[in-house]
């Protein structure tokens with residue numbers, strides 16, 4: 001499937017991408033974020049959450065899974081950086097079909113248990129305020145979302 005590449009030049013431009021994707025959200029949507037430390041995964045997740053009407057997003061680093069129910073759909077924000085691998089599965093996969101939207105930072109860590117249909121997003125730092133964002137849709141539904149928002 002095709003890859004979609006976008007360059008952003010500020011937090012706000014990354015947030016705008018998140019908002020565009022949010023506008024295409026659906027129950028059981030799964031978004032997998034990867035990319036080095038400080039590349040913008042949390043900026044994206046917060047932008048997405050804000051667009052859903054959820055404001056109090058905190059970094060889930062120590063909790064792994066945070067559930068927000070204040071928006072139009074539940075949002076499950078995960079940061080699996082601290083998991084060794086998917087063998088440490090702590091019920092993560094149960095979230096994928098609970099009817100909400102799942103956003104996973106460092107998703108590659110648990111790639112064995114990710115659903116086949118999902119949106120992979122990779123962040124690359126290319127300068128102090130520039131990021132290359134690569135959208136990799138898996139499945140027709142996610143592909144049309146990418147086409148719609150680009």
Ligand SMILES: Nc1ncnc2c1ncn2[C@@H]1O[C@H](COP(=O)(O)OP(=O)(O)OP(=O)(O)O)[C@@H](O)[C@H]1O
Nearest residue numbers: 008009010011014037038039040041042043129131
């Ligand atoms: N174009 C941009 N898009 C997103 N963030 C940017 C951009 N330019 C600069 N930044 C800065 O980069 C940092 C990104 O931090 P963020 O917490 O989102 O990274 P992260 O990928 O979640 O890191 P971690 O792996 O530690 O969780 C922020 O300080 C943000 O202000």
Ligand SMILES: [Mg+2]
Nearest residue numbers: 041042079105
């Ligand atoms: Mg983060």
